Amino acid sequence: MHLKLMGRASVAVLLLSLLAISHFHFSGAEDPYRFFNWNVTYGDIFPLGVRQRGILINGQFPGPDIHSVTNDNLIINVFNSLDEPFLLSWNGVQQRRNSFEDGVFGTTCPIPPGKNFTYILQVKDQIGSFYYFPSLAFHKAAGGFGGIRILSRPRIPVPFSDPAGDYTVLIGDWFKSNHTTLKAHLDNGKKLPFPDGILINGRGPNGVALNVEQGKTYRLRISNVGLQHSLNFRIQNHKMKLVEVEGTHTVQTTYSSLDVHVGQSYSVLVTADQPAKDYYIVASSRFSSKVLTTTAVLRYSNSAGPVSGPPPGGPTIQVDWSLNQARSIRTNLTASGPRPNPQGSYHYGMINTSRTIVLASSAGQVNGKQRYALNSVSYVAPDTPLKLADYFKISGVFRPGSISDRPTGGGIYLDTSVLQTDFRAFVEIVFQNNENIVQSYHLDGYSFFVVGMDGGQWTPASRNQYNLHDAVSRCTTQVYPMSWTAIYVALDNVGMWNLRSEFWARQYLGQQLYVRVYTASTSIRDEFPVPKNAILCGRASGRHTRPL
Template sequence: MKAYNLGPGWLAKFSVLTLLILVVLNLAVTTEARARIRHYQWKVDYLYFSPDCVEKVIIAINGQYPGPPIRARVGDTIVVELENGLPTEDVVIHWHGIHQVGTPWYDGTAFVSQCPINPGETFKYKFVVSRPGTYFYHGHFGMQRSAGFYGSLIVDLEQGEKEPYAYDGELSIILNDWWHRSMYDQETGLFSIPFRFVGEPQSLLIEGRGSYNCSLVPSGSVAGSGDCVNCNSSNPQCQPYILPVEPGKTYRLRITSVASLSSLNFILEGHNMTIVEADGYNVDPVVVENLDVYSGETYSVLFTANQNPSQNYWAAVNVRGRKPATPTGLAVLNYLPNPSSLLPSTPSPVSPVWNDFDYSLNQSKLIVARQGYEVPPPTPDRQLILLTTQNKVNGKIKWGINNVTYVPTSTPVLVALKYGLKKAYDPIPPPDYPTRPFNISSPPPNPNAIVGSGVYKFQFGSVVDVIIQNANMLNPNNSEIHPWHLHGHDFWVLGSGKGIFNPVTDPQGYNLNNPPLKNTVPVFPYGWVALRFRADNPGVWPFHCHVEAHFHMGMGVIFAEGWDRLPQLPKSILGCGLSKYL
């Protein structure tokens, strides 16, 4: 037997090597334990439901409304196998606030990032959640969000990390407006000549629950004839949502608005709220008595259950920005051990006057970034000024940007850019600035717009400023709030103001020290807002008004950067338009 001389110190070297291997294996195991795969199997289907006591057909997931919540940690992989059980309707799901870095094809936007999912098909979404915060998901095809197709998505900090604020418990709610007319009725009215508006919502929902006055339901119809509207005030589906709290404890309340039309104001009766998070980012704490929440926005607020513990209190939501024609939506802040059936004897809480836009603008300016977040670059490489216009196309009322109303093509834009399908979208890019003289205080003298599917293409890594300028609608003395949402990015909100944006003087007042990072921001009537972001996420990303009908009627644009850096796209997102020939 041959002997080997290992030399002096071989045992020590072996021990060090063994230790290093064990450390690496331990790190791998630890990382594996921290980063989990969260797997869900969902089926989307129609369902009879009574969110505000009036029965109607909604879009539900696994027979549940709102949809099943997703809870994950930073670094986790979310896998959702989505079966489309709707017999005659396509679907997609957008993961609102999730950047989809490296997976832009799972952003969930029909004809932008993917082909819609056909009836009977199953599509697998798979993406990593990289940032903690309060997010949500919703249908992004037609007006399916207004039919109840949404749910919450909350991402916690990595194991062992702590928020810079303390609380004893956590609660979460989704706010929504609700119509008794179906989304198909609403869509048909939007594209009719003459235009037929569905009107203001019948109810406001908190976590999918509201209460409509059944005595207002038309009577005289015959049950079972198809004319009868079922309204049952004792239906458990429309009983007030309960927020249980223990006296003396502090709670984090996560608030999300998926409203289709309404700007909302949230109140906890008798309790101040401290804003600590907006759209997934911690902000400097701000104490408020009530909170404006616009469609697409998410917040976390802290409150302490420090009121008289022998009674319960209202959690309430009211309409802002539009003349209210909808009753207050109510939930119950339940002081334990009081029974949840103990309803407050006080009147419904009252929000600020609906058209006090100064109040809203001032509240929005109170929200600034918490110390430690990245500050914006001092100057942009490119600036866009986007004028929100209400227009007409072939006699139909539309919304547009710089007098161009966006209409999606049948080929996903991501696919078209990646594979050079130049006939799949408008090769002429949309204008960076308004192309006509305009007066934001009056209806446009020429309301006619053109239809476009063009794309704003940015140099990868460049810094882009977007100025959104609000203007008058077709009707005199009428301008609306538009909450704007950007997919795939967050942006710094540099400033906002009234009147016409001045490109020389207004940038001098930009907040470059601690502007908030958000993915959704409101633009107030006859006002403007300035945003800045880095075009550093390879993909194709919608930027649009989050009012359901407005985007459906053309109020949006498409941003693209770094599409040539992407690998071969998954075959699962193909199959429509020109992409089906690849």
């Protein structure tokens, strides 16, 4: 269906959806609404010079950016013109009290082919740089992703001057094979092969140019939307000043290059302070036996000539270099703006944690097929989204507490792993990586404090080296080979929230779980009811949402 043909009908759907559910979802009538009307289609793309079937949004690859301001209500009508079910998820956008809109199968039923669904989101008390992506059926390997930027409200001071321009930079590894081929590869029990290249904003070498004027400063919002590789990002002859990480203003440290792990987002300021010509922008793989590299161009408006010479080299397998850089990223405590406030105090390091959860990754075979696990449990999706089963009290879909708080040491087995937690608890989660790869983990619905990371096995004595003063608050963190990373998280958002590996083959083959943040309260102050326009599937089919 063409957008011109669907326009009026889709606007009508949006208005009806708003009338039906907006008064349940939004506490501030003064907060603006922003409307987006998206048509999701397949289309030919040529990112590495080979024709592929990509996923386009309104004919674009990557998809259009979402521009918003703190507390905006986003009304995103998604029409699925694919021949298979589809879902979009919002990496880092925290749905307060509303995991129904999270856009992963544990919370949200897919949009059937030929149908639409209107996401009702509010970017409540957030600023920063994030992205959206398709969460089902290995669609992420076909595109369907785009940038999200949430600006501070005009009255809230930002700790740097307004840049002359603001660019979304989506980087990631890429395969020449279509996503259906890669999915079949995984379904047949095999590991994902090595990627064919790296993309910057959907293009291969020198396919993208960022235009600048000499002497002016620009903001680059860099997100690694790839499938499995950490990437190093750098700009020839230019420094980058880090100013924001996934919703947190940071201490403004200057870097020559920046490691961006899978799923992570960073904002940097770059000043065009070099002689007027074109310069390489480089993204290259880290910690890989073969180094993949791609380039874009930083183009001065009065450029005297094209890029020249080899692209600048960067780090390759140096883990200590990356670890030291990660430790240098800290919260700017003098900056205004939303940030986690556990138990009414910004002094997270002075609050006692009530529980420690240690999650260890593993890889292995189950029934002759490749699987990945956390604490030996390899996640298997049930026929009904967990959140709907919880809401409608449908038994037999999942068991709270079906994954242990600590590694079991046993072999991998299949189950629908749900970690039971209590609303308003303040918990410590340790990611223990006993494998010789860098890993990356994301928690939907939350930001967390990355309080420590180091090599070896985590023990209670490891807490002696935690940063309990100005650790960065973010939603995605890396774990280095044979190492651990510890986070503190205030469980102040009721719902069912996906905790997953951002290595998408690992996520697809079981390295994920759901955190059930539970309260017996049924007040909408704690959690919104199921949306009136919710698609109901599996054993929730035929149930009734609440009346108007």
